[in-house]
Amino acid sequence: MASTEKQRAREMLDNLRFDKYPIPKERIKSIGDREVRRLDGVEKASGKANYTMDVQLPGMLHMRFLTSPHPHAAIKSMDTSKAEALPGVRAVLRYDDPEIQQEEDLGGHGVSPRLPIPLVAHFQGEECGVAIAADSEEIVDEALRLVEVQWEQRPFVLDPLEALASGAPIANPEDFPESNLEVYYEAGRGDVEEGFAESDVVLEFASRRDLHTYVSPERACGVWRWNGDYPEVWCKQQRPHIVKRAVASWFGGIPMNRIELHILYQGASFGGWSQFGWNLAGNYCSAVISRRTNRPVKWSFTRREDFYGGSMDYGAHQYKVGAKKDGTILAVKAESVYANPMWGGQGPVLHLEECTNIPHLYGKRSLAIVNKGPCTAVRCEQLPNTHTLTLVFDHVAGELGLDPIDVALKNDGVHGHDMAWASEEKMKMGFPQTDSLRECIKSGKKAVAWDKKWHKPGTKKLSNGRMHGLGFTWNHEWEDSAGSGEIAMRLERNDGTLRILGMRCDNGVNAETAYCQVAADEMGMKIEDVFYRPHVDTGFFTQTPDSSTNMSVNGFAVRHASRMLKERILKAACAPRAETQRGSYPAFFPDCTPEDLDIADSAIFVKMDPSRRLTLAEFVGPAGDEGPLCFYELYGHERTPFSEPMFSYSYHVQVGAYKGGIRPRFIRQAHFMEVEVDTGTGEISITKVANVNDVGKAINPMACEGQMYGGTYMGIGRALWEEVVHDPVTGVMLNGNLLDYKIATIDDCGPIDTILKESQLGFGPYGLAGIGEDVPTMIPALLGPAVYNAIGVWIDDYPITPQRVLKALGKI
Amino acid sequence: MKAFAHFNAASVEEAVSLLQRYDGKAQVIAGGTDLLGKMKDRILPGYPEALVNIKTIPGLDGIAEKDGLLKVGTLAILEDIAHHPVVREKYSALAQAARRTASPHLREMGTLGGNITQDIRCWYYRNPNNRFPCLRKGGGRCYALAGDNRYHSIFGGSVPEGCVAVHPSDTAPALIALGAKVLTSQRSMAIDEFFQVGVAKTTVLEGHEVVTGVEIPQPAPGSKSAFIKFAFRKSIDFPIVNCAALVQTQGGKVAQARICLNAVFPKPYRAVAAEEAIRGKKLNQANADKAGEAAVAEAEPLSHNAYMVTAAKALVSRALLACSG
Amino acid sequence: MSKDTSKFLCPYCAETFGSFDELAAHALAQHKGEPEPRPEGMIHLTVNGQEFDIQVQPQWTLNYVVHDLLGFTSPKMFCDRGACGSCTVIMEGRPILSCMSLAIECDGQSIETAEGVAQAKHPLIDAYVKHHTMQCGYCTPGFVTTAKALLDKNPDPSLDDIKEALGGNLCRCGTYPQHPKAILEAAAELRKDQGEGQNG
Numbered sequence A: 001m002a003s004t005e006k007q008r009a010r011e012m013l014d015n016l017r018f019d020k021y022p023i024p025k026e027r028i029k030s031i032g033d034r035e036v037r038r039l040d041g042v043e044k045a046s047g048k049a050n051y052t053m054d055v056q057l058p059g060m061l062h063m064r065f066l067t068s069p070h071p072h073a074a075i076k077s078m079d080t081s082k083a084e085a086l087p088g089v090r091a092v093l094r095y096d097d098p099e100i101q102q103e104e105d106l107g108g109h110g111v112s113p114r115l116p117i118p119l120v121a122h123f124q125g126e127e128c129g130v131a132i133a134a135d136s137e138e139i140v141d142e143a144l145r146l147v148e149v150q151w152e153q154r155p156f157v158l159d160p161l162e163a164l165a166s167g168a169p170i171a172n173p174e175d176f177p178e179s180n181l182e183v184y185y186e187a188g189r190g191d192v193e194e195g196f197a198e199s200d201v202v203l204e205f206a207s208r209r210d211l212h213t214y215v216s217p218e219r220a221c222g223v224w225r226w227n228g229d230y231p232e233v234w235c236k237q238q239r240p241h242i243v244k245r246a247v248a249s250w251f252g253g254i255p256m257n258r259i260e261l262h263i264l265y266q267g268a269s270f271g272g273w274s275q276f277g278w279n280l281a282g283n284y285c286s287a288v289i290s291r292r293t294n295r296p297v298k299w300s301f302t303r304r305e306d307f308y309g310g311s312m313d314y315g316a317h318q319y320k321v322g323a324k325k326d327g328t329i330l331a332v333k334a335e336s337v338y339a340n341p342m343w344g345g346q347g348p349v350l351h352l353e354e355c356t357n358i359p360h361l362y363g364k365r366s367l368a369i370v371n372k373g374p375c376t377a378v379r380c381e382q383l384p385n386t387h388t389l390t391l392v393f394d395h396v397a398g399e400l401g402l403d404p405i406d407v408a409l410k411n412d413g414v415h416g417h418d419m420a421w422a423s424e425e426k427m428k429m430g431f432p433q434t435d436s437l438r439e440c441i442k443s444g445k446k447a448v449a450w451d452k453k454w455h456k457p458g459t460k461k462l463s464n465g466r467m468h469g470l471g472f473t474w475n476h477e478w479e480d481s482a483g484s485g486e487i488a489m490r491l492e493r494n495d496g497t498l499r500i501l502g503m504r505c506d507n508g509v510n511a512e513t514a515y516c517q518v519a520a521d522e523m524g525m526k527i528e529d530v531f532y533r534p535h536v537d538t539g540f541f542t543q544t545p546d547s548s549t550n551m552s553v554n555g556f557a558v559r560h561a562s563r564m565l566k567e568r569i570l571k572a573a574c575a576p577r578a579e580t581q582r583g584s585y586p587a588f589f590p591d592c593t594p595e596d597l598d599i600a601d602s603a604i605f606v607k608m609d610p611s612r613r614l615t616l617a618e619f620v621g622p623a624g625d626e627g628p629l630c631f632y633e634l635y636g637h638e639r640t641p642f643s644e645p646m647f648s649y650s651y652h653v654q655v656g657a658y659k660g661g662i663r664p665r666f667i668r669q670a671h672f673m674e675v676e677v678d679t680g681t682g683e684i685s686i687t688k689v690a691n692v693n694d695v696g697k698a699i700n701p702m703a704c705e706g707q708m709y710g711g712t713y714m715g716i717g718r719a720l721w722e723e724v725v726h727d728p729v730t731g732v733m734l735n736g737n738l739l740d741y742k743i744a745t746i747d748d749c750g751p752i753d754t755i756l757k758e759s760q761l762g763f764g765p766y767g768l769a770g771i772g773e774d775v776p777t778m779i780p781a782l783l784g785p786a787v788y789n790a791i792g793v794w795i796d797d798y799p800i801t802p803q804r805v806l807k808a809l810g811k812i
Numbered sequence B: 001m002k003a004f005a006h007f008n009a010a011s012v013e014e015a016v017s018l019l020q021r022y023d024g025k026a027q028v029i030a031g032g033t034d035l036l037g038k039m040k041d042r043i044l045p046g047y048p049e050a051l052v053n054i055k056t057i058p059g060l061d062g063i064a065e066k067d068g069l070l071k072v073g074t075l076a077i078l079e080d081i082a083h084h085p086v087v088r089e090k091y092s093a094l095a096q097a098a099r100r101t102a103s104p105h106l107r108e109m110g111t112l113g114g115n116i117t118q119d120i121r122c123w124y125y126r127n128p129n130n131r132f133p134c135l136r137k138g139g140g141r142c143y144a145l146a147g148d149n150r151y152h153s154i155f156g157g158s159v160p161e162g163c164v165a166v167h168p169s170d171t172a173p174a175l176i177a178l179g180a181k182v183l184t185s186q187r188s189m190a191i192d193e194f195f196q197v198g199v200a201k202t203t204v205l206e207g208h209e210v211v212t213g214v215e216i217p218q219p220a221p222g223s224k225s226a227f228i229k230f231a232f233r234k235s236i237d238f239p240i241v242n243c244a245a246l247v248q249t250q251g252g253k254v255a256q257a258r259i260c261l262n263a264v265f266p267k268p269y270r271a272v273a274a275e276e277a278i279r280g281k282k283l284n285q286a287n288a289d290k291a292g293e294a295a296v297a298e299a300e301p302l303s304h305n306a307y308m309v310t311a312a313k314a315l316v317s318r319a320l321l322a323c324s325g
Numbered sequence C: 001m002s003k004d005t006s007k008f009l010c011p012y013c014a015e016t017f018g019s020f021d022e023l024a025a026h027a028l029a030q031h032k033g034e035p036e037p038r039p040e041g042m043i044h045l046t047v048n049g050q051e052f053d054i055q056v057q058p059q060w061t062l063n064y065v066v067h068d069l070l071g072f073t074s075p076k077m078f079c080d081r082g083a084c085g086s087c088t089v090i091m092e093g094r095p096i097l098s099c100m101s102l103a104i105e106c107d108g109q110s111i112e113t114a115e116g117v118a119q120a121k122h123p124l125i126d127a128y129v130k131h132h133t134m135q136c137g138y139c140t141p142g143f144v145t146t147a148k149a150l151l152d153k154n155p156d157p158s159l160d161d162i163k164e165a166l167g168g169n170l171c172r173c174g175t176y177p178q179h180p181k182a183i184l185e186a187a188a189e190l191r192k193d194q195g196e197g198q199n200g
Ligand SMILES: Cc1cc2nc3c(=O)[nH]c(=O)nc-3n(C[C@H](O)[C@H](O)[C@H](O)COP(=O)(O)OP(=O)(O)OC[C@H]3O[C@@H](n4cnc5c(N)ncnc54)[C@H](O)[C@@H]3O)c2cc1C
Pocket: A739, B027, B028, B029, B030, B031, B032, B033, B034, B035, B036, B037, B054, B074, B078, B100, B101, B102, B103, B106, B109, B110, B111, B112, B113, B114, B115, B116, B117, B118, B119, B168, B169, B170, B171, B205, B209, B210, B211, B212, B236, B237, B238, B239, C081, C082, C083
């Protein structure tokens, strides 16, 4: 590349400052259009969309694991002879099998080597001991019951705070023999003690978040088939690249290009098993069994097994906050304990660091090991942060008798600086001067009639006898943090339609349609001519939803690839076309330069004379028999139009706030919740939610609203009921099913307002930021302030159950 | 699911004879919404050798008023009961209870007979693979007592076993408040006598006895009935507490009241103290609240379920007030 | 299965006999003239208008037969315990849960799945696409069949009717608010079609 070209490419992908290459307004046709149809709509509505659980192959076996009945136990001996003898059982793969005694990369964030079948269970329900494959799931189920195991039960600990107390049993002596404290991290700025000393009020409070989980509608599963020596794998996984990496490392190494991977539609995971270091054990064992039996093997977890993975905000917090009487917060100290996180995650004060001007912050997060399932980022790892931000701000407002909105505005800032500093930075970086938080608040206040309805805590009884409450919280949006994505695209022959290619999975967030919208407008194509279905085998690694970035990373890659492809097309349209053995083909627009041409409505045209036009279909020419390789010309036919293959690719590496230094965040979100509390039963009804999301630029508004609705429902479930309950005496999970673990139904929330703001203050293309993680992460803690406003008493333990409400009211 | 034999019964007699033939090892299946869940999870030490389908028996799904009685066949579908105009008008508590049971789909499948005959929902009892072989399965202890009993009895255990699992039915308290009778293949009895706690048992039914329907006397003039349910979610969930009441007023005062709570005791819990407290009183907030207090005066909550006492108190009061006007 | 094979079972009524002769005598006496009994476990099922004669085992659920054996992939298994509605199919006009129904008890029944709703060009499908009434889509066919059953019964449902009818359908992606919009639109569309049909 010439250096100017290089320079240009770099600038195009520059996400360190405001988007320098906005699309001209007149070209915007499908971006922001509410009428754009979902690519996957018909398939999903008609039930024809296929998921890994739907895969049925001829001769396919079914495989499941034995699970531990105890929370902490080692297998002393195991007799599988009865299971082996059961008719229909085809393979019994034991922990002592030579092929599975070596640690393998079983997925997870980093390379996470583990034994595919462990000998020791560290939580009740852990897959261990043996995997059995049989002709049907029914037979597997029977066979697993016939396995006789002598367990050596060990002492266990279930509560993270108890786990850290002295004398607690060691929860996992294999990996953490010393103590249940895996590690702790500290973060912050300034000197909190100084801050407390300068404060007018100092408040302290504690908060708990009980264990909750993701509940994927489709269970964890996968299918393995050997085609000769090469594997063909179907996998329910949000991260195709991790599956491929792991599979490539197995069995002495399988070249990446021999692995055929299918990631079909996914019954959502929200992070879920995709992040865990043994998500792939099923695939590994299926592979071994498949080779031994010469049959394809499908493995799955049961619905109950799906409940053993949790969200990594499970734990307890201790807060100390110092503030001035006017609501200026001077210092926050947060000490948190999280149970079983699969990775370090973020400490409790990260968001306070990023989007406030609070001078003194200290956050400590300790990671405790307990005998429950692993916890990971479940939409999303910022939960501890959003929890902290909401509780800190609303407690300060409550304590000082201030409107929480005023407290938010007073402390809004960027990395310890105030909004005046932020304004200057915006100017320097080319961003608009909008004050995102103020804009969000303005709309949200109107939506919930805040000025009319907000009242002093515990003062408004409704005519139905219930107490009325209104709550508010806010944050920045973090879906622009890091990651890299690659996208390729190609114009198809015959009809000149555009296909976007990327190694992706579909989780339902509909980013695929948004990519098409970007490509369509950038290329000048009709939206119906652009299509994107994840193509795992292209190898173009695309940032997937679980890694928290869609538009802000892949959006750049799509946009850049579109612009390059367009450039190529226009260049090719003026130059003599492809050289072939049969000679070259004349140029379509021999008298033009690329600058004279443009594309609109999927056709190339001359800007000065739009009547001279050529559809992209005509431009790329036909394929196959009609194409240039045919012999028509030998018989005197005219040469069919033809141009060289039209293909481009691009990539984008996001420089985020976490990696590569500080990038100021200017974009904000505000959330409002209205509740009614029944003081007789402790029941809370959420009567209204208003989400105001500044997404910078809404490419697909319907998809954004979908995220706001979905996040709200997930959030209220988390706030009101969601809790994985273990028997305190035996450590056995009590509610691993969809009846006893309660996710919200349609009727559990009143109207939800979805207000989109488009400040263009984001670091994504067109100034956008994301939306998928904010709402479900902000809504849970927001219930606390809303209920406080209703009953005048704080409930800081979540979920806020009727029991906790009645207790707070002093009724029990 | 594990295999079993299956029979479609053509008549009640055939169903009874099949049950007799299997001598306790066969189970009746109606809508199957309760039974199949138990079988899938293999919660009991035993497993039925055969299922006897009674949906193939004609004439058991009627809902009709005749001779001063509402007759509801055991196979009457809950959704149909909920929307039946006569039931809604005169036997409101039953219609309301049916309408608040489970979810729409389960109501389209579930039968009235199955609803009153269903098994308990204690999460120890229902833990898959008989993980907790407790008292109710013939085992030696109750795991809920020392464990997490947030959904268990607030009025103590059943005598003599000591189980604190609650009876989960939504329609049972309505039927009790309305003074229904249960008809079976071999007898008829007041519904208050129908429920009995035993090993893997919630009713007095013998192994080969089949419920055929219920009969409800027309409420006396001046009566009104109502049902109130408190559950976590607005749909699907079993009650945390529910309450049905039938109140007859005369001259502005309560002449008669039948009040039944459920999900608070191993059997539906007739709140006799509350009935007494409201009798002869005006039906207003203060008196209803007093009745609510009387209802729970004897409550002995366990370690995790004191909130249910408060809720039960509120529900008794609300069910009564819903019968006014 | 612990069926006593030393006994002779009447294929008509399942009564058992000690010998073949006794059974034959019984069959002649009791069941003469009745249509020939079908092999045990043979059921006749109509799915989306297609007819199937299929041999089932008593413990097989309708979901297993329709989804796994007959290959109609729309009734999805989410909870497998009657708590989520994603396996809903329409039978006798009722939205029922295929995971909690025994296939053997559906003999002679006609079943409609989301594939069938789409095949019949029901306006629900288009309305669902238009209103983005799906995210991951796993629960969607269960909503579609539930909504279809509602519209069959009540062509002009109110918002509350719709919310009540969908009370048993769980959607973890939280698409709930979009369903009533789509269903109301489909209902209007249907009424329009019918109106036109009557006029023409
Ligand atoms: C997710 C879920 C939520 C639920 N929520 C509720 C709720 O909120 N409230 C509530 O009350 N219930 C609830 N149920 C329980 C129950 O499924 C329904 O109430 C239903 O009415 C049971 O009827 P059925 O016909 O399906 O019973 P079945 O499952 O067929 O039978 C239940 C039991 O009764 C026996 N039986 C049935 N009919 C007869 C008869 N005629 N003679 C003798 N024995 C008989 C069966 O042998 C079996 O043991 C719920 C169930 C599920 C799965």
